[in-house]
Amino acid sequence: MDGFEPKIIAFFCNWCSYAGADLAGIGRLQYPPNIRIIRLMCSGRVDEVMILEAFDRGADGVLVCGCHPGECHYMKGNLSARRRVMGLKCLLGTIGIDRDRLRLEWVGASEGPKAAQTISSFTQSVRQLGPSPLRSDQVSSMITAALEV
Numbered sequence: 001m002d003g004f005e006p007k008i009i010a011f012f013c014n015w016c017s018y019a020g021a022d023l024a025g026i027g028r029l030q031y032p033p034n035i036r037i038i039r040l041m042c043s044g045r046v047d048e049v050m051i052l053e054a055f056d057r058g059a060d061g062v063l064v065c066g067c068h069p070g071e072c073h074y075m076k077g078n079l080s081a082r083r084r085v086m087g088l089k090c091l092l093g094t095i096g097i098d099r100d101r102l103r104l105e106w107v108g109a110s111e112g113p114k115a116a117q118t119i120s121s122f123t124q125s126v127r128q129l130g131p132s133p134l135r136s137d138q139v140s141s142m143i144t145a146a147l148e149v
């Protein structure tokens with residue numbers, strides 16, 4: 001899709017993924033500016049409502065990043081995140097949102113290059129998918145009108 005630049009919301013855990021993205025920035029590694037990172041203490045804090053809210057508010061893609069398995073600072077928060085994301089991917093497919101618009105990755109605190117690469121590849125993937133069907137102003141205005149009745 002020519003000229004389309006996706007809006008990406010990312011939920012990064014504080015201890016590993018956010019530190020990894022920070023390291024990418026310190027190392028001046030390039031990644032697309034399409035992403036807005038929301039820092040959470042643990043990827044286990046991310047739930048289905050937060051992800052759906054991001055799509056509802058206009059995100060074309062949602063990226064969840066946490067510590068590698070076995071390295072979560074809250075024991076198994078990342079495994080909870082994985083379970084939720086996998087479950088939600090199935091739901092997204094059934095409501096017409098391409099499941100590839102949601103991705104989960106593990107990024108460690110020392111993995112600046114992986115953070116940059118993950119952001120770049122996800123942005124490129126969503127760019128190829130085009131705008132989210134939920135971005136339609138028409139859908140939004142129909143729902144707003146229905147709620148006002």
Ligand code: FES
Pocket residue numbers: 013014015016017041042043044065066067071072073074075077078
């Ligand atoms: S603290 Fe990083 S995923 Fe739990």
